[in-house]
Structure formats: structure tokens, C-alpha cells
Amino acid sequence: MRGSFRSSNIFRLGVLCTFLLIGHLKIQAQNKVLIIGIDGTRPDALLTADTPNLDGLWQNGAYSFRAKTDPLSWSGVCWTSMLTGVWKEKHKVYSNSYENPNVKEYPHFFRRAREQKPNLKTYSIANWKPVHNILQENDAVEAVHRKTDAAVTKQVVRTLKNTDVDVLFLHLDNVDHAGHKYGYALENKKYISAIEKTDKKVGEIIKALKKRKDYEKENWLILVSTDHGGSGKGHGKDTPEHTTIFYIASGKEVTQGEILKEVNVVDVAVTALKHLEIDIKEEWKLDGKPSGLK
Template sequence: MRLTIRLVLLAIALNAGSFLQAQNKVLIIGIDGCRPDGLLAAKTPNLDKIWENGAYSFSAQTDPISSSGICWTAMLTGVWHEKHNVLTNEYKDPNIGEYPHFYRRVKEQKPDLKLYSIVNWSPIHKILQKGDADIVNYLLSDEKVTQRVVDLLQNDNPDAVFVQLDEVDGAGHRYDYVPESSEYLKAIEKADELVGSMITAIKRRELIKKENWLILVSTDHGGSKKGHGKDIPEHTTIFFIANGNDVQKGKIKQQVNVVDVAVTALEHLGIESEEDWNLDGKVIGIR
């Protein structure tokens, strides 16, 4: 009788332990062409709440070839252009065999995880290989991208979601990337509203108490005079924001780079970067 009681108590303890162990998940939001000084100048209550209660850097650095294809690839592979070999927005001959999208790393070690990439600017997906993501969406507005993300967060069970919003970059190209441009700031403020919708969708998830979400928000490049692509501070200085239970809150004192995003996401998903992957990024902002 005593043995039976002990076994029952042990089973309860084990079940309680597994219940308390939250499942790690990650949401990466990339706001294309959003300069850090523009973000700080705009009215962005949702993003302010994320960085003020998280880890942040407004002096992070992107690839010196500050064009979208090169920089998004750096973010998602964890290596600079010398390795991933994406040198233009045409994505000619990307070296994804040796330096694949970080989703490939995830699938190799945890094939059952559900991974999603939902973007406005579709060339980002040229480095995805078959089986890397459970769903890939090519959508034509940030609003539609957000609607799809919110629906996914409310009605599915994703483990990692990458989101790219494009219209801030469009406003930069059309009006200018400087904080003095009211139209540029309006575009950033609209992006903030969309980010708020995504964060709200996470908070309303039925399983949220059993989940441990890491929110990463960054950008691919800055800009000036309606353009970008130069190795100058206005183009290469970006922001990095991390929010979640495992985040070390406050300003990040060490140098942050765009290649750190993928490596940090991998770490949170329980995948330690292997030495032979030869990644340039590092884990940043989390314990």
C-alpha cells in the first residue's frame, strides 16, 4: 500500500515538473529600413514597451553592403556576406549549402518544430530550402502580413515565426529615411500598431502559461536621401530589441550585430551552435 502511494506521488511530481517546464518559442519581427533614430523619434508605444522592459541596442550594426538581400540573409543565416555569398537583391548563387537559413539548423535537430516565415518582400525566401518552413507566405502589404501572423498565433501552435514588414522602407525610399520626415515617422508608427497586434495575439494564446516566448525585433538596414546600400552610419546602424522571461533587461553594453539574431533564436529554441557551422553571430541579450 505504501509503495503504491509513493508511486502515485512520484507520478504527480513528474507531471507537475513537466507542466511547469514552459516550451520555448520565438517571434522575430523585422521592420525593413527602420533607422534607430527614426524609431526613437516616432510615437511607438508598443515597441517602447517591448524595449523598455527588455534588452536593447540602438547602435547595432548590419552588413556594410547595406541592401536588403544581403542584410536579411545575414540576419537569418548568422554569417556575413563573405560566407553566405548573397551580394545583391537578386540572390545569385547563395551559399545555403554551407550556410543555410537557421530554420534548416532547427529542422535538422528538432524536425517536429513548426516554423513559419511570413513576409511582404518575397525575395527573402530565396534562401529557404524545401522543408525548412511549414508555410511560406508571399503577401503584398504589411497589413495582410500581420493578419496572417495574428491568425497563426491565435489558431495554430507555431514554435518559431519570422515576420518581415516592408512599408517603412517604402516610405524611406519615397520620402527620405530621416527622423525629420513626417511621412517616414508615420510609417514607423503604423508598423508599431501592427507589432502591437502580434504581441496581443501572443498574450491571448490559450497555452501562453505553458510557453516561454522570446520576442526579437530588428531591421535590415537604415538609409538616407531616399536610398541605402552604402557603408556609412546612417545605412549600417540598426536596432536590436529582445523581450521575454529569459532576457537580461537593459541596454546591451557589448557590440550587437545583425548576425546575432539567428544565433540568439537558435539558443532560445534549445539548439547550441556547433563549431563547424562557423557562424559569425553570437547569443545576445538572453541568459
């Protein structure tokens, strides 16, 4: 009887240890980030368009359609603010020419992440090549420029399928092209159509993400936003049509529903760093904050 009792206890202990191990493995799922940047997309136009893939992200995630970008609403200024987590007064990019970016003091968030976790595999795949102007040596495992959104999407799908990627930023530009050519307006069918076509590319990317071999063991945060809006056939002004943007956060670690507090373009990088479990240091003087996370 004594031997049987001892065997029973050993069995129970083994079962308990197994459950604890499984729980530990679940807790240790590796945090990863996918940032989808859709250039020149007004939030009201996004809500007008037929976008089932983007709708699926914001309706099941955290979102704001009242977020704000830099008052100087040029692409170079705003993408730099998004990817550094600070406003132009710090990163010193005041136009699309990137004359003298202050990347020493305020680098791309890839560098912040890799300083603490050097083995993080960071990728940037962009239609608009100047987005990469603030990347320094070793910030990204790979920074790829593709001339069309279709080529960007193909490269992103290939990377997600074949690569042990931890952080991926991608930039799609067709919506902004449509705005400049036809006008940034809700009643402009070609502008709305460009958003709908981009949504299909987002669907391809999300599908590829979920088909990753180890997807169930990974904890992905998907962030989707834009650099600016527009009116007429341009942007760059400090007006609501130009500076109001959207922000979407989707994943297991987000608080579902509309984000009622203020959200800014600089929050994207800081939210990504937070999810990657990077120690955000006060000395970095970041202007953004984590938005939408639990």
C-alpha cells in the same frame, strides 16, 4: 497510531510529488521564437516616433540601438545575414538579386533548427518576397508572401491564433517604402508616421500571441530588428546612417536593459537557435552570437 503515521507520511509524499511535477512542467515549457523584421528602420527614428508597443518590448527587455548590419547595406545582403547567422563573405548574397546564395554551407536557421528537431513548425510570412529566396525544401512548414503589411499582419495573427507554431519570422516593409519615397530622416513626418503605423501592427501581433490558447505553457522569445537604415532616399553605403540598426529581445529568458557589448545583425539567428535549445555546432562556422539572453 502506526497506521495513522504511515497515512500521514504517504499524504506528505503525495503532496511533495505533486509540487515536483508542477515544477517539472513549468521547467518544460516549450521554447518558441517570434522574429519581427521591420525593413529600413533607423534606430534614432524609432526612438523619435510614438511607438508604445515597441517601447514596451525594449523597455522590459534587452536592447541595443547601436547594433550593426552588413557594411553593404542592401536588403538582400542584410536579411540573409540575419537569417543565416553569417556575413556575406560566407552566404554569398551581395545584392537584392540573390544570384547564387551559398545555402548548402550556410542555410537559413530554420534548417539548422529542424535538422535537430524535425517536428519544429517553422513559418515565414513576408511582404518582400525575396526574403524567401534562401529557403530550401522543407525548411519551412509554410512560406507566405503578402503584398501589404496589413495582409502580412492579418496572416500572422491568423497563424498565431490557429496554428501550433514554434518559430515565426515576419517581414514588414512599409517603413522602407516611406524612406525610399519621402526620405530616411528624423524630421520627415511621413517616415516617422510609417514607423508609428507599423508599431500598431506590432501591437496587433503581440496581442494575438498573448491570446494563444496555450500561451501560459509556452516560453516565447520575441526578437525585433531591421536590415538597414538609410539617408536621403536610399541606402546601401557603409555609413552610420545606413549600417546602424536596432535589436530588441523580449521574454522570460532575457537580461533586461541595454546590451553593452557589440550586437550585430547576424546575432538574430544564433539567439533564436540558442533559445530553441539547438546545439550550435562549431562546424557551422556561424558569425553571430546569442545576444541579450541570460
